[in-house]
Amino acid sequence: DAGVTQSPTHLIKTRGQHxxxxxxxxSGHKSVSWYQQVxxxxxQFIFQYYEKEERGRGNFPDxxxxxxxxxxSSELNVNALLLGDSALYLCxxxxxxxxxxxxxxxxxRLTVV
Amino acid sequence: GESVGLxxxxxxxxxxxxxxxxxxxxNSASDYFIWYKQESGKGPQFIIDIRSNMDKRQGQxxxxxxxxxxxxxxxxxxxxxxxxxxxxxxxxxxxxxxxTGRRALTFGSGTRLxxxx
Numbered sequence: 001d002a003g004v005t006q007s008p009t010h011l012i013k014t015r016g017q018h019x020x021x022x023x024x025x026x027s028g029h030k031s032v033s034w035y036q037q038v039x040x041x042x043x044q045f046i047f048q049y050y051e052k053e054e055r056g057r058g059n060f061p062d063x064x065x066x067x068x069x070x071x072x073s074s075e076l077n078v079n080a081l082l083l084g085d086s087a088l089y090l091c092x093x094x095x096x097x098x099x100x101x102x103x104x105x106x107x108x109r110l111t112v113v
Numbered sequence: 114g115e116s117v118g119l120x121x122x123x124x125x126x127x128x129x130x131x132x133x134x135x136x137x138x139x140n141s142a143s144d145y146f147i148w149y150k151q152e153s154g155k156g157p158q159f160i161i162d163i164r165s166n167m168d169k170r171q172g173q174x175x176x177x178x179x180x181x182x183x184x185x186x187x188x189x190x191x192x193x194x195x196x197x198x199x200x201x202x203x204x205x206x207x208x209x210x211x212x213t214g215r216r217a218l219t220f221g222s223g224t225r226l227x228x229x230x
Contacts, residue, residue, distance in 0.1 A: 004156075014192055031217075033207070033217065036220070040222075041222055041223075042202050042220030042221050042222050043157065043202075043218070043220050044203075044220070045217040045218060048217055056217050058217065090156050090157070101147075101159055101162065102147075102159070102218060103159060104149075104156035104157045104158070104159075105156050105161045106154075106155055106156045107155075110141070
């Protein structure tokens, strides 16, 4: 069985640009969460989606948005990129909203120059 | 504010020894904790979890201990192997606003475990 898959694995963008990151959860999992991990720190919660609805939002600016599709895959969008947005973006998949045994993908490494 | 934190940034052990990684939390209402292992270039990997109605839980070569009195938990790895080298995170699973109906993981900054041959 495939685990959580994220694309692309690496990405380089210029300040001010927009980026879309994608995530496919484990088959049967209906909840997807997004985390940002800056080098040397633990992941920080951005969003949680369940059944195509936003169920939680972390302390991130409105430049960050996300959505979940009928097949439970998800996209994370970041507008007006800043240098400080450079990080590893992680997607976590779980059965429901309680995030029990959340499983992470390998992440997308975003570099903003 | 409330947080989850670890005691040491780096832990170096000899292969075959037991490793103990510690974690402190500040929210006495926290009721569910997860340990993750993150290898370089990879996403966090679920190791073991524990709920507040338990003091101890064991997995394969790993044991998690929870002391609610002092708000501390630890991950013990038996017979540490080179493949155990990674950054270990404890994560607190609770609602961002204390709402148990909506939960997210709050991670500490991690402990890097280095296994010496």
